[in-house]
Amino acid sequence: xxxxxxxxRNAKLGPKVVKALQNRxxxxxxxxxxxxAVEKVFSLIPQGNVIGWGGSLTVETLGLTRLAREKEYLVxxxxxxxxxxxxxxxxxxxxxxxxxxxxxxxxxxxxxxNIDGFGNRVAAMIFGPKQVILVAxxxxxxxxxxxxxxxxxxxxxxxxxxxxxxxxxxxxxxxxCSGCTSPDSICTFIITTRLCNPPGRIKVILIGKDLGx
Numbered sequence: 001x002x003x004x005x006x007x008x009r010n011a012k013l014g015p016k017v018v019k020a021l022q023n024r025x026x027x028x029x030x031x032x033x034x035x036x037a038v039e040k041v042f043s044l045i046p047q048g049n050v051i052g053w054g055g056s057l058t059v060e061t062l063g064l065t066r067l068a069r070e071k072e073y074l075v076x077x078x079x080x081x082x083x084x085x086x087x088x089x090x091x092x093x094x095x096x097x098x099x100x101x102x103x104x105x106x107x108x109x110x111x112x113x114n115i116d117g118f119g120n121r122v123a124a125m126i127f128g129p130k131q132v133i134l135v136a137x138x139x140x141x142x143x144x145x146x147x148x149x150x151x152x153x154x155x156x157x158x159x160x161x162x163x164x165x166x167x168x169x170x171x172x173x174x175x176x177c178s179g180c181t182s183p184d185s186i187c188t189f190i191i192t193t194r195l196c197n198p199p200g201r202i203k204v205i206l207i208g209k210d211l212g213x
Contacts (some may be wrong), residue, residue, distance in 0.1 A: 006206050007032075010138050010208040013108075018140055018206055020110030025199035032208040036060050037135050040205050042071065044133055046136040050092030052076040054121030057163070058102035058135055058212035065100075078136060090120045094128035101125065101138050102212050104156040105148035110140070112193040112204075115157050117186035125202065132202045135210030149190065153177050157187050159213040 003011070014030035021028035031037050041064060045051065051073045053059055068075050076096055078089045093099065101121060105113040112134070116122040125132055142148040158171040167184040171177055177187075196202045 003157065007208070013141065014138055014206050015176070017106060017108055017110065018204075020108060021204050021206075022110075023105075024110045024194065025165060025196040026110070027090075027196075027200045027203040028206065030206045030208065034062055034207055034209060034211065037205045037207045038064065038067065041100070041133055041135065042067070042201060044131070045073070047073075049097035050074045050076060051098045051100060052096035052124070052129065054093075054116075054124060055160075056100070056102045056121075056212070058137065059100050059162075062135060064135070067197050068100075076151075082154050090118075093120065095202075096124075096128075097130050099124045099129035099132045101132065101134050103134050103140055104152035105142050106136060106140050106204070107142055107145045107148040109145070111145050111148065111199055112202075113145070113152045114191050114193070114205075115152040115187050115192070116189045117184075122191040123188050126191065130201075134202065135205045135207065137207050137209055139210040140212065145192070151165040152190065153187065156213050161186055 018028040018030045029040060031040060051068050053065060059065060076089055077092045078086045081089050103112045104115050114122050114125065142151050154177045158175050158177055161169055161171045165172065169182045169184050170180050
């Protein structure tokens with residue numbers, strides 16, 4: 001069956017962005033299907049690794065957390081511990097072997113932009129875990145770094161806010177970013193990762209399908 005115009009475009013754009021990421025010292029791969037991404041993720045994680053993750057709809061959608069347990073890795077899951085142990089578990093994740101996550105946006109020149117409310121997710125990307133594996137749908141790609149920042153702030157954040165209806169933030173009601181300073185804001189930290197240091201520590205698997213927010 002002939003590929004659709006979208007599939008043809010993705011197959012051209014994906015490898016281009018992967019090359020840009022590699023030029024910035026990330027390890028990076030392009031795969032067409034989500035299942036290929038799942039297989040690639042676990043090929044990168046040695047048995048015996050302690051695995052942690054931050055909040056990521058892409059990770060959840062791919063079933064990576066469930067599979068990590070089924071494959072009998074030791075996992076650190078803030079959502080599986082009593083509320084009083086939640087923050088301490090998040091701290092432990094910062095020294096795990098492998099951290100799983102996604103990126104809110106990736107510019108075509110290979111830079112990552114991520115927005116975070118508590119800071120644990122971006123903290124793990126920056127320093128701590130021995131390796132970081134990010135899986136991202138091709139919908140996360142933007143033309144420029146400025147576009148990536150805009151996507152994280154005005155698309156990803158208002159969409160992610162809908163996952164937390166208990167929070168008191170304007171975008172929950174309006175669906176649009178107002179640059180709020182609410183105590184419940186999920187936009188406390190906006191981090192640009194322009195290079196991977198040490199080289200190869202952050203691994204990006206780009207998927208030729210729309211995934212995540």
